Amino acid sequence: MNALNKLLGGRQGVIGLAVLAALIFVVFPLLLDAFRLNMVGKYLTYAFVAVGLVLCWGYGGILSLGQGVFFGLGGYCMAMFLKLEASDPESTKIQSTPGIPDFMDWNQITELPVLWVPFHSFTFTVIAVVAVPVILALVIGLAMFKRRVGDVYFSIVTQAIALILTVLIIGQQGLTGGVNGITDLKTLLGWDIRSDGAKLILYFINAILLFGCIIIGKFILASKLGRLLMAMRDKEERVRFSGYDVASFKVFVYCIAAGFSAIGGAMFALQVGFMSPSFVGIVPSIEMVIFAAVGGRMSLLGAVYGSLLVNYGKTYFSESFPELWLYLMGGLFIAVVMYFPNGLAGLWESHGRKWLAQISKRPTPVAPVLTKPAEAAKPVAPALETQP
């Protein structure tokens, strides 16, 4: 029980999780119509990326500007399965080669490419959704971190990878659907994913998976590995000369972030019904970093709020003032960097709690900012008591 309490971050951690859970599982489904709820579901798929970025950027100090690559690969894996299911010989009989995806037919391809064949299997697809991006992250991570490529150089390389993958996808039109992406996804194992009922169920599956990722993130941060990540950000050399293979920890957290992003991508393909290179490249990748930055790069829950708010803002403003949106987004990022580096979660820590304490008229023993070291210190003593 105590271990669970520690994992969830004590009373405040539990309250934080409960509030977000209530919002996502109860408030949104009750208040929003099917169209808007599906939109929130879409925003929440970006939250997977943002949660991964909190781990890898916020705590690990690894700023990846190419998370769209993993989001995209996860999404494409899922979309390939769905596309194959939508391209049965019956519904594609007007094509010159029935039974293959329509865009292949348009590109004069007469046989299903080898790359696509395993995606007939749902089991393979589910594994591939996570495995393909994680293996790519593993390769990139090993190549970069073992050679001690870090900081901005790493960020630049991740941007290059995002660009390369976009160019590849667009260039290989017959294999990938090119710039249009993979569209017209209809059913999942015979279940129509376009109906409102299906979208509601997918929304909940998405939300459950997101909470699963948050719990995994909390587990990692509560473990010694979480403290090691912070130690590495403070003094990487000291960690290395304390007997740790620093690169392996960076690779691990980068792979975790990639895996989370990929799950988000797959859920995106399911909920939105298509996948395209516009979610892979540099611009979407940087937007995802902004979600995490606005929410608070040191807060797993903050990242979710950041994704929701920025995307809501994006939808709202691009509907009302389409020309203004990009400037607003840029301004938002500058404001975060200059005035609230820990994002909304940081503002909440420094102002929100005080305000909450004031309106509930409970006398707070110490100012909120000062309570932090004491809280950080707490785990030691309880841990002592609980040992057999």
Next chain:
Amino acid sequence: MSAVGFQMNKPVLAIEGLTVSFDGFKAVDSLNLYIDRNEVRVVIGPNGAGKTTVLDLICGKTRATSGSIQFDGRELTGMREYDIVRAGVGRKFQTPSIYDNLSVFENLEMSFPKGRTVFGALFFKRSPQVVARVEEVAADIFLGDLLQQQAGLLSHGQKQWLEIGMLLMQDPELLMLDEPVAGMSVSERAQTADLLNRISQGRSVLVIEHDMEFVKSIAHKVTVLHQGKVLAEGSMESVQNNPKVIEVYLGH
């Protein structure tokens, strides 16, 4: 018991013909240095003599151009940094390197030699054994009452001690300290000398230091480096009276 006797006589660290050149400049030049078991050796020398570079070479931070570093019969040149640490070499940096955002307890715990792999760290348990060890070391380094303090808030001297404590957590056979009393007050220096004399029991210590009073109070033997080479070696007294050493320190 002859094996033990043999081991006792063999130096724990044997550096032979060690050379490193940076773009033709030889920072360390055919250096030979032997450190015995349970010995406290202090390396002194003017700025740029190559003292810190020697420590960098031993712990793997800098790769040697040629030569060998034998530690306990194992060749360290070419080994990975973390393998060198795991083999039993601990190194303190010149400026205190501690984790500002973690507590004193967590700083020390981080150097406990368990859970050093990814999955080891993920499932690491703070056992009573770990807690006992941390408390023991914290008492040794005068920080027993400050375990919950955030390390970034410690005074400069306390940070130096904390880093020494982090090394003690690893229980290294060879402890290398780069200017451990730099920036310390007089009383802190005395405390540190006392600390070093206590912790050098059962291990070898290699110290770089400029403060001669401090050197006198801890050194068994002193090595003077100059332009990457050993200029003199012996007791503090013999080194201080060595005309070559006087020339190097005062001549220019």
